Amino acid sequence: MKIAVAGTGYVGLSIATLLAKSHEVIAVDILPDKVELINNRISPIQDEYIEKYFSEKKLNLRATLDYEEAYSNADYVIIAVPTNYDTVTNYFDTSHVESVIEDILKLNSSACIIIKSTIPVGFTKKVREKYNTENIIFSPEFLRESKALYDTLYPSRIIVSYERTDAINLQEKAKFFANMLKKETLIDDVEILFMESTEAEAVKLFTNTYLALRVSYFNELDTYAEMKGLDTAAIIKGIGLDPRIGLDYNNPSFGYGGYCLPKDTKQLLANFNDVPQNMISAVVESNTTRKEFISEQIFKLAQSNSLENNIVVGIYRLTMKSNSDNFRQSSIQDIMKLLSKKGVRLIIFEQTIKNIDTFEGYDVVNDINNFKSLSHLIVANRYDSILDDVKHKVYTRDIFGRD
Secondary structure: OEEEEEOOOHHHHHHHHHHOOOOEEEEEOOOHHHHHHHHOOOOOOOOHHHHHHHHHOOOOEEEEOOHHHHHHOOOEEEEOOOOOEEOOOOEEOOHHHHHHHHHHHHHOOOOEEEEOOOOOOOHHHHHHHHOOOOOEEEOOOOOOOOOHHHHHHOOOOEEEEOOOOOOHHHHHHHHHHHHHHHHHOOOOOOOEEEEOHHHHHHHHHHHHHHHHHHHHHHHHHHHHHHHHOOOHHHHHHHHHOOOOOOOOOOOOOOOOOOOOHHHHHHHHHHHOOOOOOOHHHHHHHHHHHHHHHHHHHHHHHHHHHOOOOOOEEEEEOOOOOOOOOOOOOOHHHHHHHHHHHOOOEEEEEOHHHOOOOEEOOEEEOOOHHHHHHHOOEEEOOOOOHHHHHHHHHEEOOOOOOOO
């Protein structure tokens, strides 16, 4: 079985690594440095299990810049390229996905195309009609950044789409792919769900919006507790012991961010354009409110901690999570913009960008001790023990020390 994977972000690379245990896999990327790293079994992203598999497992995996080589003889082509949200059109930018589909169809129209990229509801049926092919199915992923391969090895469920009107051979391709994924997992009882593509697309967007809702709920609880002088941890523990609520995914933050939640919530809201709703809008608006509240709290603390007019706020890490190297659309960056408008001078310590002096116009301080001494106040979305010696001037809402 020959499999091609278009895209080597955390979704594409985790799927490629999983399947390369038993199948020939070619991963396609446009960046030469990334291709070279993968071929030298060095993970281009921070992920403990990918790094472990690269160093310990025999994988039939190679990366290439040549998409023709990858797609031409593939039985399955998995698309895992980015779909950023376009605020002008209120729609995912699916141009990368469509470009890959066009390339595949030109080179190998018999390959079964599996879309793993997050897409709007109705997109799979739309591209089937646009390109006059039924050989495209959707299979959502539910992966965490920095733990993508772990979540692929221990999935909560496997979802693969096919349409009720599809020919039997197309349905069989979908079932074969689902069972191929299941065979490579490390659990025996993972449930496989088959549904139409629009339903599978909805599962993905509603899942991530619920997670964003849960983040927003506990963030608003924390806002209330902070303003009223209450113990956030005590309240959350008291709530979480109710088995209907649980103790997971409840640690306050500066707001949800990263690859998925910001764009997926906005896309779902756009899909609701002709459907009555209140909650989906509230989730999106709540995140904005939280970041505005946090920036105001930081500004007040910075003023009280400084005897000088030149207030310096140190931003400890740009990443969303403690064990991640990704800071795309991290909430702290929006907070930084709000603080800059208030005239606050910001400096950054970010270990993944140590070789540069500035980031987006902000000074980067590469030495942690120098960073600590220069900062009147240190802001950390996620706390780290490296800050213990200056804990008295750290502002964080990381209550439980976990993501």
